Amino acid sequence: MTRVPAYFDAFLTAVAGGAEIDHVHLGHWDAPGAIGPARARAGFAQAQDRLSAALIAWLDLARGHLVLDVGCGFGGSLRTIRTCHPGVEVIGLNLDPRQLAVGFRRDRRRRNATWIAADACRLPFAGGMFDRLLCVEAAFHFASRRDFFAEAHRVLARDGVLVLSDIVLTRPPLPEEEVALLADGLEAAFGPWPDKWASLDAIGRDAEAAGFTLLVTDATANTEPSFHTIAPGRSDRPTSGDVLRELHRLGCLHYLYLRLDKR
Template identity: 30%
Template sequence: MQPPKISLPYFDIVLERFAEGDTDAEQVFGRHVHWGYWENPVEADGSIADFTVAAEQLSQRIYAAAGVKDGDRVLDAGCGFGGTIASLNENFNQMQLVGLNIDSRQLEKARQQVQPQKNNQIEFVEGDACRLPFPDASFDVVLAVECIFHFPSREAFFREAKRVLRPNGRLAISDFVPVSVFYHLYNFLRKIPTFSINSTYGNVNTEFTLNDYQKLAIATEFNLNLKEDITRNTLPTYPIVRRFFEQAGKQDSANVTGLIEIASRLGLLRYCVLGFEVISG
């Protein structure tokens, strides 16, 4: 069964810039298409080179939350252009690495630029994260790097992750997690004609709180054993993304990103890394 088609305007813009030969866009988003992580954000210099290092550091922080080690079989759901798979491939040995994505265009680029090394095996699969096309108990680790808010159902994804994970398997994600006050701001922003988060980032659900995650973990037989709020470490991302949209002639998207930045700087929308482990026995 073919996965459903979804709206991906953000990737439409990125891929359009690639096709036009925009080397800056390729450097910014050619490997990782997610926010960056700066250990000391005041030292961020706003350059493309600085951001690409920070984006790599964010991927490493998320798979570290899952305790990835040599020899693991790892699924990266929503793998984008394969950046996290590439990072694992470069830093670990004897891995079985699988990247899953619903968009064949992203997978095509991932297959072109990520080749196995260090006795690793790599496979990129087109599929739906809420209906994983893999057998039971077939992975040690499942990752979802900055993509779970696009999934039709977090619960469906968690249940599928639990199904494909082996006993004591680990799940790590990153997500934009709101505080309750955010809902009032978000409802206000939605009344602004030029504020359309969906027309910039596609289908997005940013209404899932940390308390919701704790309940979801219990319901799907996971322990939530790691919670990291890294909002301040990701803030230097916003000027980079706004500049990308402005250079692409997408001022409305730059404005939307700026409003999200304000919510993040006010502490209303938090960027969190969450680590889970299957409850066995």
């Protein structure tokens, strides 16, 4: 079985202690250059809501749609869909039953929503079942984006749409031993990350091979203030986000919004 990223243990511990955590993804700022560390930390939850809302808007939802949220975490995006689009039915899917349990407990309506534990690369659904798929900041953890895209294409109806945010890393122009240290740091803090240096061209080829047309928006600059929050750069207490901040500093981290339309 594919392992769950270890950083979720800390989130789950915080939730068990009473923390209200809706999202575990980065945030979106419309004017990132004006956002300093203090403002980023203070507005991080709202920025996470904006990122989720931006991706949901790209789904072009309509009454009667059935939506699958792949890697749904604690269900924050799923709840946003249900609030903004009450005529839409949603299913949250996650590999980790612990995260699903948190989402289920917070689901106060329990209507038009289902929670399922399964692997994104082996979706337990009939072909053509869904109108839309959403996947927020999870695909780089999957064993294979190619397999996920093939499964997404299979379960989407005619004219179906998959919208996702993804982190794409360019191999840094550093000596091999330094690249290996960064790769080890990524795996330790954020693994599983099977294909760390997958290029956007390769992802595009996989999407096209699965039967999708791909549209890409680069949101790297908009997510940049997130690193003030997840990796504040305290030398006396390194954080798990330090390796992402370093890759971002090197210009090797690209945060992308992807829309894949089924052909």
